Amino acid sequence: MKSPxxxxxxxxxxxxxxxxxxxxxxxxxxxxxxxxxxxxxxxxGITDFAPMDYREDGKWVGxxxxxxxxxxxxxxxxxEFVEIEWETKAxxxxxxxxxxxxxxxTLTDDVKNAMETSNPYFNNAQVVVVKSDAAxxxxxxxxxxxLAFVVEAGSAxxxxxxxxxxxxxxxxxxxxxxxxxxxxxxxxCVIDLLMAYAMIGEGTSYxxxxxxxxxxxxxxxxxxxxxxxLAAKLNEFFAASYEDGTMIAIAEKYGVLDSxxxx
Amino acid sequence: MxxxxxxxxxGGFLVSLELFGLTLLGALPLGLVxxxxxxxxIKPLAWLTRGFVWIVRGSPLMLQLLVIFYGPGLLFGWNVxxxxxxGRMIAALTAFILNYACYFxxxxxxxxxxxxxxxREAGQxxxxxxPQIFFRVTLLQLVKRILPPISNEVITLVxxxxxxxxxxxxxxxxxxxxxxxxxxxxxxxFFTGVFYLVFTGLLTILFRRLEKRLDYFTV
Amino acid sequence: xxxxxxxNLNKTFGKTAVLKNVSFSLPxxxxxxxxxxxxxxKTTLLRCLNFLETPDEGTVYVNGKLLxxxxxxxxxxxxxxxxxxxxxxxxxxxxNLFRQYTALQNVTLAPLLAAKGDKASKEELEAIxxxxxxxxxxxxxxxxxxxxxxxxxxxxxQRVAIARAxxxxxxxxxxxxxxxxxxxxxxxxxxxxxxxxxxxxxxxIIVTHEIxxxxxxxxxxxxMDEGVIVEEGPPEQVIDAPSNPRTVRFLExxxxx
Numbered sequence: 001m002k003s004p005x006x007x008x009x010x011x012x013x014x015x016x017x018x019x020x021x022x023x024x025x026x027x028x029x030x031x032x033x034x035x036x037x038x039x040x041x042x043x044x045g046i047t048d049f050a051p052m053d054y055r056e057d058g059k060w061v062g063x064x065x066x067x068x069x070x071x072x073x074x075x076x077x078x079x080e081f082v083e084i085e086w087e088t089k090a091x092x093x094x095x096x097x098x099x100x101x102x103x104x105x106t107l108t109d110d111v112k113n114a115m116e117t118s119n120p121y122f123n124n125a126q127v128v129v130v131k132s133d134a135a136x137x138x139x140x141x142x143x144x145x146x147l148a149f150v151v152e153a154g155s156a157x158x159x160x161x162x163x164x165x166x167x168x169x170x171x172x173x174x175x176x177x178x179x180x181x182x183x184x185x186x187x188x189c190v191i192d193l194l195m196a197y198a199m200i201g202e203g204t205s206y207x208x209x210x211x212x213x214x215x216x217x218x219x220x221x222x223x224x225x226x227x228x229x230l231a232a233k234l235n236e237f238f239a240a241s242y243e244d245g246t247m248i249a250i251a252e253k254y255g256v257l258d259s260x261x262x263x
Numbered sequence: 264m265x266x267x268x269x270x271x272x273x274g275g276f277l278v279s280l281e282l283f284g285l286t287l288l289g290a291l292p293l294g295l296v297x298x299x300x301x302x303x304x305i306k307p308l309a310w311l312t313r314g315f316v317w318i319v320r321g322s323p324l325m326l327q328l329l330v331i332f333y334g335p336g337l338l339f340g341w342n343v344x345x346x347x348x349x350g351r352m353i354a355a356l357t358a359f360i361l362n363y364a365c366y367f368x369x370x371x372x373x374x375x376x377x378x379x380x381x382x383r384e385a386g387q388x389x390x391x392x393x394p395q396i397f398f399r400v401t402l403l404q405l406v407k408r409i410l411p412p413i414s415n416e417v418i419t420l421v422x423x424x425x426x427x428x429x430x431x432x433x434x435x436x437x438x439x440x441x442x443x444x445x446x447x448x449x450x451x452x453f454f455t456g457v458f459y460l461v462f463t464g465l466l467t468i469l470f471r472r473l474e475k476r477l478d479y480f481t482v
Numbered sequence: 483x484x485x486x487x488x489x490n491l492n493k494t495f496g497k498t499a500v501l502k503n504v505s506f507s508l509p510x511x512x513x514x515x516x517x518x519x520x521x522x523x524k525t526t527l528l529r530c531l532n533f534l535e536t537p538d539e540g541t542v543y544v545n546g547k548l549l550x551x552x553x554x555x556x557x558x559x560x561x562x563x564x565x566x567x568x569x570x571x572x573x574x575x576x577x578n579l580f581r582q583y584t585a586l587q588n589v590t591l592a593p594l595l596a597a598k599g600d601k602a603s604k605e606e607l608e609a610i611x612x613x614x615x616x617x618x619x620x621x622x623x624x625x626x627x628x629x630x631x632x633x634x635x636x637x638x639x640q641r642v643a644i645a646r647a648x649x650x651x652x653x654x655x656x657x658x659x660x661x662x663x664x665x666x667x668x669x670x671x672x673x674x675x676x677x678x679x680x681x682x683x684x685x686x687i688i689v690t691h692e693i694x695x696x697x698x699x700x701x702x703x704x705x706m707d708e709g710v711i712v713e714e715g716p717p718e719q720v721i722d723a724p725s726n727p728r729t730v731r732f733l734e735x736x737x738x739x
Contacts (some may be wrong), residue, residue: 085443088443170433179333180431182336182337183332185430186346187346381574381576385579388567390592481581
């Protein structure tokens with residue numbers, strides 16, 4: 001390339017071509033179970049989110065991870081875990097980079113519109129996390145208004161703060177938001193109650209943090225491509241697994257049985 | 264929608280531009296100071312400076328951003344930056360200026376050491392003072408020598424500004440990415456790409472002009 | 483009385499003694515040639531006279547006045563050293579023209595800076611430029627005044643370097659192997675310029691390996707070996723009828739090439 005203008009023109013053409021190609025790649029998902037049977041793997045989109053999906057000795061474990069393995073096995077498939085950017089989960093699904101999002105996903109209206117979702121299996125809440133020594137002042141919804149908040153961008157917690165018209169900064173993950181509060185660069189964050197169980201308080205990564213106000217209550221579900229028949233198959237699997245006690249045993253193992261919803 | 268995206272990207276672009284401009288403003292002169300330190304005849308000072316440069320150049324800028332911004336709060340419970348946008352910007356600038364000054368210092372050092380000793384000696388035997396030799400003889404030759412590597416670093420800096428988002432400085436890249444979210448629209452990212460391309464394209468042209476203006480002599 | 487008198491100059495680099503008790507004197511308007519193989523210390527001698535190296539011991543007198551005494555070297559400030567240098571001019575083996583300046587700018591840069599420091603008038607500055615043009619004309623480069631060093635041949639560059647050294651009117655002009663970086667066909671034009679300076683009775687010290695040229699031009703020849711002056715005298719004696727075996731051996735080797 002002799003001149004920078006030529007180079008720029010070349011790259012623009014390339015980018016436009018890539019856009020066109022991406023636009024063409026959509027097709028219908030009516031035969032989604034046939035599609036995964038065909039390739040023999042179930043690709044599960046997750047983030048590092050204890051106690052649902054997290055790494056131990058190089059292997060993905062957690063309540064969701066074990067259930068996902070079992071579900072894939074019941075279909076005769078190999079489970080494959082892929083870490084995704086939480087913000088782009090719907091896109092990853094549509095582009096068929098993953099086959100489902102199984103990661104303690106709150107069933108918000110946005111999620112239900114963008115995906116085919118399973119029956120809810122956990123009760124969760126969005127909770128406000130502050131430093132333990134300041135917790136006494138922030139026990140009700142009015143007291144938290146003036147805190148400097150940080151939340152994961154696009155999370156259920158962000159939606160709750162939007163609804164309350166409380167301003168906040170956005171972080172890339174819930175773990176980043178927790179680190180902001182621990183470092184004192186933000187005063188409070190909003191995370192999932194189930195995550196709070198695992199990550200904050202005595203004996204955890206952040207012993208000096210605690211949660212105070214519950215902003216809502218909500219439920220977790222698993223997301224598939226819009227129109228996929230795999231959602232119904234999972235509901236059957238949940239019911240059977242709950243019936244024979246496997247699901248309860250796994251929930252007990254990870255200390256989350258209290259939050260589980262009967263199937 | 265397009266209007267919203269452009270507006271958001273413009274906001275992000277201004278933050279990136281601020282980060283870019285102020286980093287250069289701080290790092291270009293600081294780099295010269297550091298290069299003098301690393302060439303110092305006082306050996307402990309030279310070793311200390313070179314050790315510092317090694318650490319800064321040898322570790323990722325993202326790590327430095329995280330350590331500088333979160334380190335004091337997490338390690339000592341003493342958050343020095345505050346959580347405001349300006350506090351975050353100052354922390355980001357601190358990391359960027361230190362990081363780039365170290366890169367520039369090595370470029371300066373190579374440039375200064377590459378100028379033949381004879382150029383300085385010729386000035387000396389003609390009775391010129393040290394400042395006269397530096398400003399009238401060495402400097403322009405130095406500029407000509409370091410312009411290509413400096414322009415590389417400057418263009419890398421344009422793209423590196425996107426790292427500031429790890430401490431929640433909402434620069435261009437963050438603004439482009441936020442539109443993806445659950446709705447799954449990706450085209451704002453391509454707009455972001457165009458912003459970067461135009462910016463680096465202009466810088467490329469600018470540096471090529473500067474290099475051309477110094478084409479009249481060889482070093 | 484001698485214009486330049488050097489007494490007992492010593493210089494050591496690390497553990498190597500490069501100059502050992504070097505003494506000589508040079509009358510006004512005369513030309514001294516210093517010959518010897520590489521590593522004999524002859525270039526270091528010139529660099530000491532121009533204070534690019536600091537002699538460890540010894541004294542230098544110019545016009546009968548003490549200019550430099552190694553015993554007091556700590557007392558010489560940078561400005562003092564600069565003042566001391568003005569007595570000497572130096573033409574380098576590699577020319578060392580300033581790369582970003584034209585031939586004329588190379589010649590006038592230092593005098594203009596000095597004059598501006600003295601708040602010279604416009605006319606005085608113009609006089610310096612006029613003198614620069616005259617000097618370049620004198621070395622045969624009136625058509626190359628606006629050329630940059632990379633546009634000139636080695637011989638032309640060296641002639642610019644000579645004009646540059648002359649512009650400051652040094653009492654003693656030193657040449658450090660002025661033709662050894664040149665292609666053989668280009669040495670003639672440089673030697674011709676040096677010869678014309680000799681004809682105008684410029685006081686010169688020439689470090690050279692051109693023995694024939696040294697014999698032609700020099701009033702006095704010094705042969706150095708391993709940092710010591712082995713033999714000295716008029717060229718008819720040192721070059722045509724050497725008495726020291728080391729001189730004989732050196733000249734024989736030279737004759738073979």
